[in-house]
Structures are given as C-alpha cells and as structure tokens.
Amino acid sequence: MPRSELGPRDRAVGIKQVAQLAGVSPGTVSNALNKPERVAPDTRARVHQAIKELGFVRNGSASSLRVGHGRAIGLMMLDLGNPFFTEMARGVEDVMSEREYAVILCGSASQEQREERNMRMLAAQQVRGVLVTPVTDDRESLALLRERNIPTVMLDHAATRTDQCSVTVDDVTGGRLAVSHLLERGARNIAFVGGPLTTRQNADRRTGALNALQSAGRGTLREVIVGEMTSRAGHKAAEQLLAELPDAIFCANDLLAMGVLRVLLQQDIRVPDRVLLIGYDDVEYTLASAVPLSSIRQPTYQLGRIAAELLLDECDHPETHAHKQIMFQPELVIRESTSP
Amino acid sequence: MPRSELGPRDRAVGIKQVAQLAGVSPGTVSNALNKPERVAPDTRARVHQAIKELGFVRNGSASSLRVGHGRAIGLMMLDLGNPFFTEMARGVEDVMSEREYAVILCGSASQEQREERNMRMLAAQQVRGVLVTPVTDDRESLALLRERNIPTVMLDHAATRTDQCSVTVDDVTGGRLAVSHLLERGARNIAFVGGPLTTRQNADRRTGALNALQSAGRGTLREVIVGEMTSRAGHKAAEQLLAELPDAIFCANDLLAMGVLRVLLQQDIRVPDRVLLIGYDDVEYTLASAVPLSSIRQPTYQLGRIAAELLLDECDHPETHAHKQIMFQPELVIRESTSP
DNA sequence: CTGTTAGCGCTTTCAG
DNA sequence: CTGAAAGCGCTAACAG
Numbered sequence: 214m215p216r217s218e219l220g221p222r223d224r225a226v227g228i229k230q231v232a233q234l235a236g237v238s239p240g241t242v243s244n245a246l247n248k249p250e251r252v253a254p255d256t257r258a259r260v261h262q263a264i265k266e267l268g269f270v271r272n273g274s275a276s277s278l279r280v281g282h283g284r285a286i287g288l289m290m291l292d293l294g295n296p297f298f299t300e301m302a303r304g305v306e307d308v309m310s311e312r313e314y315a316v317i318l319c320g321s322a323s324q325e326q327r328e329e330r331n332m333r334m335l336a337a338q339q340v341r342g343v344l345v346t347p348v349t350d351d352r353e354s355l356a357l358l359r360e361r362n363i364p365t366v367m368l369d370h371a372a373t374r375t376d377q378c379s380v381t382v383d384d385v386t387g388g389r390l391a392v393s394h395l396l397e398r399g400a401r402n403i404a405f406v407g408g409p410l411t412t413r414q415n416a417d418r419r420t421g422a423l424n425a426l427q428s429a430g431r432g433t434l435r436e437v438i439v440g441e442m443t444s445r446a447g448h449k450a451a452e453q454l455l456a457e458l459p460d461a462i463f464c465a466n467d468l469l470a471m472g473v474l475r476v477l478l479q480q481d482i483r484v485p486d487r488v489l490l491i492g493y494d495d496v497e498y499t500l501a502s503a504v505p506l507s508s509i510r511q512p513t514y515q516l517g518r519i520a521a522e523l524l525l526d527e528c529d530h531p532e533t534h535a536h537k538q539i540m541f542q543p544e545l546v547i548r549e550s551t552s553p
Numbered sequence: 554m555p556r557s558e559l560g561p562r563d564r565a566v567g568i569k570q571v572a573q574l575a576g577v578s579p580g581t582v583s584n585a586l587n588k589p590e591r592v593a594p595d596t597r598a599r600v601h602q603a604i605k606e607l608g609f610v611r612n613g614s615a616s617s618l619r620v621g622h623g624r625a626i627g628l629m630m631l632d633l634g635n636p637f638f639t640e641m642a643r644g645v646e647d648v649m650s651e652r653e654y655a656v657i658l659c660g661s662a663s664q665e666q667r668e669e670r671n672m673r674m675l676a677a678q679q680v681r682g683v684l685v686t687p688v689t690d691d692r693e694s695l696a697l698l699r700e701r702n703i704p705t706v707m708l709d710h711a712a713t714r715t716d717q718c719s720v721t722v723d724d725v726t727g728g729r730l731a732v733s734h735l736l737e738r739g740a741r742n743i744a745f746v747g748g749p750l751t752t753r754q755n756a757d758r759r760t761g762a763l764n765a766l767q768s769a770g771r772g773t774l775r776e777v778i779v780g781e782m783t784s785r786a787g788h789k790a791a792e793q794l795l796a797e798l799p800d801a802i803f804c805a806n807d808l809l810a811m812g813v814l815r816v817l818l819q820q821d822i823r824v825p826d827r828v829l830l831i832g833y834d835d836v837e838y839t840l841a842s843a844v845p846l847s848s849i850r851q852p853t854y855q856l857g858r859i860a861a862e863l864l865l866d867e868c869d870h871p872e873t874h875a876h877k878q879i880m881f882q883p884e885l886v887i888r889e890s891t892s893p
Numbered sequence: 894c895t896g897t898t899a900g901c902g903c904t905t906t907c908a909g
Numbered sequence: 910c911t912g913a914a915a916g917c918g919c920t921a922a923c924a925g
Contacts, residue, residue, distance in 0.1 A: 225701075225902095227901095227902055228903065237912085238912045238913075240903095240911075240912065240913075240914095241911055241912075242903095243904055244905095244911085251911095252911085253910060253911090256910080256911080268697075268700070270676045271677050272901090273678050274613075274614045274615075274617035274618040274901085274902080274903090276904075277917095278618050278901090278902085278903075278917050279902085279903050279917055280903085280905095284678075285657070293643045293646055296636065299636075299639045300634070303634055306633055306658060306660055310659070310660070310667070310671070315657045315659075315674055316657065316658050317625065317655045317656065318628075318642070318656050318658040319655075319656075320643070320650070330650075333610055334653060335655075336610045337610050337612070337613040338613050338625065338655050339613055357608075361565075361610075444838070444841065468838075471838065474841050475841045496838075498636075498811065498836075498839075499841075500784065500815060501784065501811040501814050501839075502843060503842060503843045567917095567918055568919065578895065578897075579919080580895075580896060580897075581896075583921085584894095584895085584920090584921095587920080592894075592895085593894060596895080611919085614918080615917070615918035615920085616920075617901095617919090618917090618918085618919075619900085619901055619920045
C-alpha cells in the first residue's frame, strides 16, 4: 500500500500527473512554477490549467529536500503572552503571508534551554531563516543556525556582530526618557520595577533610568526585580513598595504598570497625585485603564515588518544584501498617570 | 557544488555520517531515533553518542517526504491582534512544544480568501494536522484538508460534522448570561455592539442576547455592527450610540467594550450609573481599566491546550481515536461596570 | 536485533 | 524552449 488508509483518491496528485495532463514533462511543470520566464507563455498556461483542474498543491517537503530549505521561517519570541511580542508577530506574519512564507511560531519563555531546543527544531524543519529575540546575548543556539548557514535577524535586540541584521529600539534612551520625565515632574524617590536584568530590555531600561538620575544630579532609584513581566508580577512588586512608598514608579513594561496601578488604587493611593506612574511599550489596551498610563512608545508592528523584510532580502538576494543594524528611537507619551 | 556557498563544513552531517561514526547502518540510526525499543540499548547509546558528537539534526524534509507528513501543525486564527486568540495560541504552543511539534501560525483576518490561501500553504507544508477557527461555517478550504486526509480540529467553533473534533464555548449561553444580567440590573434599552454576524461568535452572542430578552419578556435590543472587533471599532460604535443613549451596552468582546468605555468617560457619561457596560472574553488587561469591566469568561488558554491534545491524539492513534465535540460553558464575571 | 535497498516528489543539470 | 534522468536524506520492508 502506498500510504496507509488513504481515501478515495488512490494516487496523490503530483507534478507528474500535472505534466501528463498538460502534455509536457515534469521538469517543465517545475519550471513553470519556479522560473515562469523560462517557459513559453502558452505552455505555462496549459500547465496552470492542469494545476487548477487537478487541484495540485506542491509538495514542499520534496522541494525542500532538493533545494536545501523550505518556504518557512522561524519566529522566536520571549513571551507569547505579551502584547508587545504578539504585535511584532502580527507585523512578521503580514509580510510573510504576502510572500507566501509560513511562519513557525516559537516561544522561549525567556529560558535559554527552551530557546536552544526550539532552534534545533527550526533547523530540523529546514527553515529558510529565523527571526529571534534572544534570551541573552549572542548564544550558542545562534551558532547552531550559523553553522548551517541559516540567515538570522535579531528582533528587538541589537546585533553585536556585523554579519547579521537586527532591528531594535533604543531602550537606554527609553529608560532615560521615562525617568527624566519623572524627575521633571518633581519626583525624587523613584522605584524601578522590572524583570530579570539578564534580559537585555530590562537591563537597558534600568541603565537609562540610572543615566537620567546621574545627569540630573539628583534622585534615587529603588529597584524591584520580579520574575516575569506580567500584571500579576506587577501586583507583587507593588505590595513590596507599599511599605515605603516612592514618589514615582517606572515599570519596565505596561503589563507590570497595570498590575502596580491596580494595587495602588485598591489602597486608595492616588495616581498621579501621590505617586507618578509610567510604563513601557504603550500597548493599546492601556488606553482605557483606570488612569491612562504614560508610557514609552515603540514602533512595534513596524519592528516585525521591517525585520521580516530584511530577512527575506537576505534570503532572496544573498549577493547584494547588505546587513543593516537598525535602531529606532522610542518616544515619550504623556498621559494622566504622570500629569498632576 | 552541492549547496551554493556553504561554509567550512563541506558535507552536511546526515544519518549516514552518524551511522559510520557509530559503526552501524543508516537504517539502525533511523530506528534508534524513531523506534528506540527495536534497538539494543548499547547500540542506541553509541548512536546517541555519535549524534551528539557530530551535532546531527534530522532533516525533517527528507523524513516528511518519506512518511507523507512532517512534525508541524497549522494554527489558523481569525485575528492575531486579539488577546483572546493569542491566549489560545499560547495553549497550543505549550503542548506542541512539549511534543516537539512546530506550530505554523496563520491569521485569516476573518477573510475567507486569506483562509483558503493559508490552507493551501499548510497543505504544501505537509502539516500533520490543523487547528482552525474558521471564518464561516464548514468551508471549501476545509474540504481541501479532508481530501488530503489531514486531521483537523475546530477551535472556538462547534463542528457541524461528527467526523472531526472541536473545542468551543457556548456563545449563545454567554450572550444570554450577559443580557440577563443587564436586565436584572434594571436595563431595558440595551445595545449590542458586535462584529460581522457572518462570524459565528458574533451571531451566537447576539442570539443569546435576543433569547434573554424573549424569555424575560421585556427589553429591546439595538444593534450596532462594526467591521472589526477592536477598541478602535468600539470608539466608532459608541459615537453612534451617543445620539440616543441606551441603558446598557453589551459588547461582543472586551476590546470593543474598552473602546466604548473610553468614549463614554470622555463624554462624562458615568458607568455604571448612567449606562451599564459588559464585555466578553474577560481578557486580563481589562482588570485595570477605568471601570473594571464585567465580562463573560471563557477558559481560553485551556481551549488551545485541549484542542492541541485532541489533534495529537488523532494523529498518533488514528485507530483508537474517538472524535469529540467539546463545548465549555462560559461564566459571568461581575465587576464595577454593571454594579451600581 | 541489524543491514540492505528502493523510492518518496521535486529540482536541476545536461542534451537536444 | 523542452525532455530525460540523477539524486537530495530519510524510512520501511524485508532478509538475514
């Protein structure tokens, strides 16, 4: 039996069946598909007619086996539950879908182990390239891809090497913008609530915060580091802050800030009157929050789109492709939570 | 040249190289990988040693070509920007990642055309199975998969056929719960704000709303149908409602509700004093909204997990697998937006 | 328990 | 511009 328990259709339709119906050879069908310009217009038409008639869909595995890679790219992100990342994913999916590429979604949950396992899986899938927000800096898991000549572009992370593309946002500046703003509004005892500093985003935003204090020559930073960047973690962080309330709180993302805000309001601590609060990412859902949240805005969707385009450029034009390290500047968005 | 511009490693490492190093035949390596019980423990150990030493990663395309399908599943959702769907996606990804399956992410943006294009793409990728929230009812695009014997489970959609699994939540009941609650709170002129009724979720929630009115024997439903289920669309809908304000507004999801809430507050229309407001999905981010939102809760993450498990069961045990149509019951969550 | 071997469907020279 | 044929790396029969 060719395949176990196949349905009515006894032989799957392949390029061969198409060729037969169109009265050409299999090679010509392949050419009509992949290099249409090398096939006479009327032959091409006959082929496409046959394809439609038979409902032929190309077997990607066979193609991939032959050419060494398939029409799929990997997208590895830190946290699938975070709207920042899912918004980036939307950007990626939109351009990949236009170009008929499949997107293989992977979440590392910020664990190097999961990241590496996923990378191995992507390699096994013969992906054409990978978009990755790495858990830590240039890791072994990236070497795995490099060895196999799989193009990689960093997403929301600046490449330390010049042999690859990256698209990111200046988080140090973002942190500085946030804390400078708090200082201008008169805050002195400032708290920083963030995730693990091993994650570049957190580390940079904190650095920016410290820079702001230093150049202002005043203010102190109390740090509360939590395990995740969720509103639940924001809750916990806020509870720690209640004992000795700061003037202002800078959260490394909006989810944390929303968790913090909730606790403050429950405790009848007025924002911004008693405490200033600012988040990061400017995700859409915070617009209707109890106190509209000041935040640091990033071109999130665009990040995904541009990274995807860079990757495809590298794949399609390996010769002419020039690696780019793109860094966007973030933007301060002032709302009620810091406007006394 | 075997591959264009390959790096230092001249020949990629395949099962053959592993076999040579381990001193066994390629077939044995394959068995050690796929049917470990049929290989003597010490041989298996030698094979794994060789695999590690060479950094071998199986070529999934070759495997897929041989067996007829690869280790990937397709996940097709209506809207990648909606936290409800991304939360489901998290559930799916978590179980697939455990089982070493790749997840190919597709967004149909509620367009049948995109859905069909993506289905063709998934078929070309030789996916093992597909999880899909269909745009409309049993569509041609699903036939495409059935013809090819690709197992499919419906996500957030009840299967109309008994030859497939589905995991969904009773949206009619959800709609009824919401509107019954509004009626109990004294509302009579109720507005329904929802997306296109061609989408089952919207249609069902509306039906539930009408049911509630009917069985209560009082109240009227004004309908505002918008194109998308985003907070932006909620804005627009609210503006339409301002002319003649209802007692209560039932939104077909929380994003819409947040958009509506924003407009109401800007207009100094008190919620819940002047207007009651209830959403749907109970997404996490609404917790810190200006007025905490009553909503209809669904086991979103679990939906994804369970659907994924059903699909894998069907793939791994086609003989013993029994198709299940699972329907969860939603739950009313009362918060401030409906608690005068 | 292990080795041998045919071939999955496609792309790509190379001839014509 | 089109046809013929080799072979990508792996798995599954089958033989030993």
